[in-house]
Amino acid sequence: MKIIIIGTGKVGFSLAEQLLNEKHDITIVDTLDSALRRATDALDIMSVKGNGVSTATLREAGAEDADLVVAATNSDEVNMVCCLTAKHLGAKYTIARIRNPEYNLGLHELKKNMGIDMVINPENATAVEISRLLRFPSAANIETFCRGRVELMGFRLQDGDFLVNQPLHALSAQVKQLSLLVCAVDRDGEVTIPNGSFIPCVGDKLYLIGRPTSLDQFFRLLGRYSPKVKTVFIVGGGKISVYLTAILEKMKMRVKIVEMSEKRCRLVSEMMPRTTVICGDGTDQELLESERMSAADAFVALTDRDEDNLIISLYAMQQGLHKVVTKCNRQNYTGIARAVGLDSVISPKLITAAQILQLVRGMQNSQGSVMNTLYRIADGTTEAMEFTVGPSTRHLNVPLRDLHLHKGILIAVIMRDGEIIIPEGSSCIQEGDSVIIISRDHPILDLNDIYAEEDGPFLLTGGSDEH
Known part of the structure; x- marks a missing residue:
């Protein structure tokens, strides 16, 4: 397929990389020489320098016969106009990244008027993913299928778990009668699709799939059942935090947010009047202690810096919080995070x-x-x-x-x-x-x-x- 990606930030670059792996014809458009150079040096793709809103730029990129145009710049408004221009030129399908919560209510009209076939919102999708983890804190990650009737969960095997050092076919009748399956095992980065003779070891990450009720019973049998999360401590008051807080409030959870920017604090307080918003440095140990972070049921690190997220997540884990969720976009950091025990690592891109x-x-x-x-x-x-x-x-x-x-x-x-x-x-x-x-x-x-x-x-x- 012929695909044009406008904007080569984290999302655009990651998307180009993955689509290239699937043998698609990719062209990237950006106004910055440095962004284009980084992408073309790392990936074997075409690049066009220019504004994606411009008809001339999109023509040069080949929008007239493109199968798909993805507008993923940092501006929602630019992305909308890019899609409108590309559609008028003849692009078959357009996707716009729209992140501002204010546009949510009128999305249907926006799509219709601007020629947008699909809207992506990385921050909202990330918030939904985190809310699942907080709903079921025993799991390191959760995916849903069949409109929520089936869930896939990953968790790390610990010393003393009844699955350790015995083949899967030897599990007790109590486990076998549950409607679930061990569908994948990650051992030191090597993934196995197990059969009945597979023997799990301490440190393996097991992926279970099945009915939510069966998975719930399994974790009870495993002794990993965690009480429901009632209080959540979030560091970082960006868009993900706003979307996440809105979801958590509906789930009757109490939320406390620490954000460094005074202007952002005021904005978040106005949008989320039931949430406690603290203006301060979330990496400051004294502040975290004074705000009783360790008393929360769960901790979520959502700052703009992956390094800060990893450090404060490790500190939260050290303080004994049972559920710690970390936002991290850099792939090379993800492995390090998991090596030190941070299993719930979320990547918006x-x-x-x-x-x-x-x-x-x-x-x-x-x-x-x-x-x-x-x-x-x-x-x-x-x-x-x-x-x-x-x-x-x-x-x-x-x-x-x-x-x-x-x-x-x-x-x-x-x-x-x-x-x-x-x-x-x-x-x-x-x-x-x-x-x-x-x-x-x-x-x-x-x-x-x-x-x-x-x-x-x-x-x-x-x-x-x-x-």
Whole structure:
């Protein structure tokens, strides 16, 4: 596909990188030589210097026959006009990054009037992700499928957990009767799609998928069940904090925000009158102590600096807070954070890139099965996808044990008429089902992509009776 990205900040650069990995024709547009140089030095892509609002600039970038134009500059208004101009030139599909909460109420009219097909809001998406983690503090990360009926959670195995040093098929009947599945394991950066003979070890990060109620029961059995979060301490009063606070207030949680800018403090106080807003330096240990940070149920670091977020998150963890969530956009920092015990690390740019990637794959596969959801887990090395099974899907009504699947593919969940099925070898896929696929090293555009060649080796990687 021919894709133009206007604005090469964190989101634009990350998106270009991921789309390039999927062999798309990418052109970037920016007004800054330094941004263009950084992108072209790191990535094999075309670049155009200029303002994305300009018809001449967009023509030079090839907007007339572009399949997709993504406007991701720092200005909401510029992004809107970029989409309008690109649509008039002939671009097939446009996406605008719109972050200001004030535009939320009139988004439908904005999209209609400005020729915008899709709006992305990294801050709002990040806030939603964090709110899930605070709702279920035992998990390091949570993704939802089938409109919330299925959840995927990651957590780190600790010494003394009953899963340690025994194969998955030897789990107790009490665990086996739960509607869930161990769908992936991250061990020192190497991801495995486990079968029944897999033996988990201390330090492994396990990913479970299943009904929310079953996952809840599992964590109770594991002794990891945490009481509900009632108070949240946030450092940083930016857009993510505003969106997050609005969600948490609806969840009846009490929020305290520390923000350095006096002007921003006044603004946040006006927008969130029920929230306590403190003007001060969130990296100041004395201030955190005087504001009784350690008495909170959860801590969230949302400053503009990844380094500050990591340091104050480590301090919060040292103070004994059970749930610590850290915003970090730099990929090289994420591994360091997890190595020192910070498992709930959130990256707005990666969340946004995954949203757009899902759309791009759907556009490529307009005739096949529909991709409803796409998440990247295990530091982006593995994907979890939800598809709706269509009439063009092959091997319908064939038992899973008889299918030839690519290595590293797992059929994790089937939803049929509202019923959640954790598949066994005798299970089969039917038209109209929602199917959740876990894939390592295979970009999946269509449900048919999970099948190996008919004359290839027999590879049943998912849905075996051992699970």
